[in-house]
Amino acid sequence: MQSLPSGRHTASNPGRARPRARSRRRRVAGTPYVWVILVGVVSALVGAVLVFGSQRQSALYATSGANGPLLGSSVLSMDDLAQETAEFGHMSIDRVYYPGLPSANAWTTGLPAANESAVIVSFKALPTTILSGADDAVLTHFFDTAPTGHPIYYSYYHEPEDNISAGQFTLADYKAAWAHVVALADAAHNPDLHSTLILMEWDLQKASGRDWKSYLPGGGIISTLGWDAYPAGSATNQNPQPTPPADFMGPAIAASESVGLPYGFAEFGLSTSVGRAAWMTEVGNYLMNSGALFASLFNGNAEYPTLQLTDSASIAVWRSFVSGSGGSTPAPTPSDTPTSTPTPPSTGLGITGLALDSATLASGDDNHIMIDFTMSQSADVTICILNSEGDVVRILAKPDHAGGLVRIPYYGYNGRGQLVPSGSYTVLVVASNAGGSATAESTLTIDAP
Numbered sequence: 001m002q003s004l005p006s007g008r009h010t011a012s013n014p015g016r017a018r019p020r021a022r023s024r025r026r027r028v029a030g031t032p033y034v035w036v037i038l039v040g041v042v043s044a045l046v047g048a049v050l051v052f053g054s055q056r057q058s059a060l061y062a063t064s065g066a067n068g069p070l071l072g073s074s075v076l077s078m079d080d081l082a083q084e085t086a087e088f089g090h091m092s093i094d095r096v097y098y099p100g101l102p103s104a105n106a107w108t109t110g111l112p113a114a115n116e117s118a119v120i121v122s123f124k125a126l127p128t129t130i131l132s133g134a135d136d137a138v139l140t141h142f143f144d145t146a147p148t149g150h151p152i153y154y155s156y157y158h159e160p161e162d163n164i165s166a167g168q169f170t171l172a173d174y175k176a177a178w179a180h181v182v183a184l185a186d187a188a189h190n191p192d193l194h195s196t197l198i199l200m201e202w203d204l205q206k207a208s209g210r211d212w213k214s215y216l217p218g219g220g221i222i223s224t225l226g227w228d229a230y231p232a233g234s235a236t237n238q239n240p241q242p243t244p245p246a247d248f249m250g251p252a253i254a255a256s257e258s259v260g261l262p263y264g265f266a267e268f269g270l271s272t273s274v275g276r277a278a279w280m281t282e283v284g285n286y287l288m289n290s291g292a293l294f295a296s297l298f299n300g301n302a303e304y305p306t307l308q309l310t311d312s313a314s315i316a317v318w319r320s321f322v323s324g325s326g327g328s329t330p331a332p333t334p335s336d337t338p339t340s341t342p343t344p345p346s347t348g349l350g351i352t353g354l355a356l357d358s359a360t361l362a363s364g365d366d367n368h369i370m371i372d373f374t375m376s377q378s379a380d381v382t383i384c385i386l387n388s389e390g391d392v393v394r395i396l397a398k399p400d401h402a403g404g405l406v407r408i409p410y411y412g413y414n415g416r417g418q419l420v421p422s423g424s425y426t427v428l429v430v431a432s433n434a435g436g437s438a439t440a441e442s443t444l445t446i447d448a449p
Contacts, residue, residue, distance in 0.1 A: 069264065069287055070118050070151070070294040071325035073318075076301060081114055084299060087309070088319045091117060092326035093151075095266060095296040098123040101135055102142040113147070118326070120226065120266050120296055122155040122198065127169045127177035130156075136184060143188040151192055153224055153294065156181045158198035158266065160215065175217040182221040197222045198266045201229035204251040212255060224293065225259075226266035227252035231279075234271035237306050242270060242279035242380065242399055245286035253290060264294035269307040275380030275399055277313035277432040282382060284321040285392055313432055350376040351431055354440040363412025363419050364449045370407055371427060373440060377403045379433040385410065385444075386426040393420050412446055422448045 072091030075081040081094070094115045102123050107113045112121045123142075125135050146152055156178055157163070164171050182195045203212035216222060229252055231243030249265065256263035268283065270276050287295045297318060300308025309315050354373040361369045371383060381398040393414045398406070410427075414420050425444045432438075 068325055069290070069292045071284075071287070071296075071318075071322045072115075072117070072294075073297040073299045073322075074267065075111065075115070078111065078114060081111070085115075087315050088322045091115060091322055093118040093120065093294050093296060095119075095298075096121045101125055101138045104138075104141060106142055107145045107147055112152075118151040118153070118294065120153045120155065120196065120198075120264075120294065122158040124157050125177075127157075127173035130177035130180050131173065139181060139184045140187070143185045143190065143193060146188065146190055146193060148190055148192050151194055151293075152190075153194045153196040153226065153264070153266075154185065155196045155198045155226060155266070158226070159200055159228060161200055161203060161210065164215075171214065174215075178217045179219065179221050194223045195221060196224040196226045196264075196266075198226035198228060201227045201248060201252045204255055213259070216259070222261065225252075225256045225261045225263040227256075227263065228267040228298075229265055230268060231270055234269060234307065235304075237271045237304070240271040240306075242275050244397070245283045249283075249286065249290065253292070262293050264292045264296075266294075266296055267298040268295065269298040269300070271304070271306040273309075273311040273314065275432060276309070276311065277317050278380040278382040278397070278399075278430055280314050280317040281430065282395060282397060284317065285395065288321070288325075348377055349379055349431060349433055349438050351429055351438045351440040352376075354427075354429060354442050356427065356442055356444055359443070360445045360447055361410070361412050362447045362449075366411075368409045368411040369444065370409055371429070371442075372405065372407050373429060374405050375401070375403045375431055375438075377433060379403070379431040379438075381406060381408075382430045382432075383408060383410075384428045384430070385420075386428060387420070388424050393425075412448065419448050420446055422446055 070093035072093040072095065073084050073088060074095040074097070075084060076097065084094075085091070094117060096112045096119055098121070100123065102112075102121070103110050106121075112119050129135055143154075157174065160169075160174050163169060164174060178195070178197070185193050185195065197216060199212055199215055200208075202208050203210045203215075227249075229248050231241055231248050233240035249268070252265070253263065265287070270279055297309070298304075298307055300306065309318065352374050354371075357370040357372065361367065375381070378401060381401045383396040383398075384392050385394040385396075387393050394410070395415065396408055396410065398408060412419055423446060425446055426441055427444050428439065428441045430439050
């Protein structure tokens with residue numbers, strides 16, 4: 001599959017191609033900070049404060065901090081970093097692209113150092129040039145001056161698949177060049193430098209016709225796998241779909257585990273704002289329990305503007321996950337945020353009449369309860385079942401549900417198909433569309449056999 005000069009992939013891969021990073025001009029928009037106590041399950045009534053019990057303050061990132069992935073976003077310039085910090089708070093990791101070799105000031109005044117955090121940083125040079133030694137001085141300086149204290153996931157020529165297919169360089173030369181680059185990095189004796197092979201998740205699909213392992217250099221020189229993973233249609237903005245994360249991230253996790261390498265997601269994103277807040281809630285929750293080391297949102301560029309988060313609901317979702325990831329300091333409240341509970345925006349989306357047909361569920365066999373409520377508009381619906389500790393044990397998703405009465409059954413199982421134990425649970429309903437979001441909650445007692 002050949003990459004076009006613009007970096008856009010051919011139509012033969014409408015759902016899995018990745019956007020190439022380019023400089024972009026960001027729209028600076030007011031984004032009133034939404035306090036999301038139930039992190040990740042964001043109803044995100046724009047500017048509203050959602051107050052839940054203290055036991056649920058850790059919901060959806062129970063594995064955050066040192067045990068959870070580092071979360072952040074792509075950054076393409078200093079202005080871009082400032083804008084995304086304003087939107088998401090200080091990120092525990094960011095994604096930096098060099099179209100060629102790293103700059104000499106990378107670790108002083110350059111973009112990789114600017115966030116003062118872990119970083120996924122990639123650079124490019126033809127394998128034959130790398131193997132000639134012509135770039136040794138530049139790369140040696142880059143590795144020797146790299147700081148310690150946080151992970152640096154460096155990647156030589158990320159996503160080489162299309163370049164190899166197009167004959168720009170050979171697979172053999174690419175893997176040999178990787179070995180040369182890693183030898184230079186190892187000479188710096190910096191334990192925080194991690195050689196990271198970044199590939200397309202598309203390689204794992206049968207339709208790609210590829211064997212992803214063929215791109216993996218031997219000899220144990222790669223320490224980490226990075227994946228650029230997109231839901232169907234998002235990379236080319238051709239009928240983008242809020243594909244469940246297990247479908248487009250799960251194969252990458254399985255592939256990584258099959259070769260015993262740690263992994264992360266160097267890029268992901270949804271190329272439409274419709275239903276994106278609920279989708280990002282699902283993705284964030286999935287990531288927190290995925291075993292990934294990192295995950296970086298690809299936040300659009302001039303060529304792929306639809307991947308940029310422009311809706312306040314989605315921004316609030318990712319901000320809430322970022323604030324709880326990797327030991328990050330929670331993002332400060334912007335100075336212009338009201339201290340009192342603001343009036344919810346008049347989006348027209350609302351949830352009324354949430355009721356369970358029984359307050360107690362005797363789970364097992366075909367027993368179930370019906371979750372009933374009414375939506376004022378069509379929206380994507382996500383229902384989270386939370387235990388008494390605030391952990392999400394099951395997510396029920398109904399994308400693009402019509403407005404009016406909604407009836408959804410729940411049978412008392414967790415996401416792995418196991419009956420949840422007896423106890424008190426919370427049913428949280430999140431509805432989201434292009435105009436905004438709304439939530440409602442109720443309590444449920446489960447009596448397991």
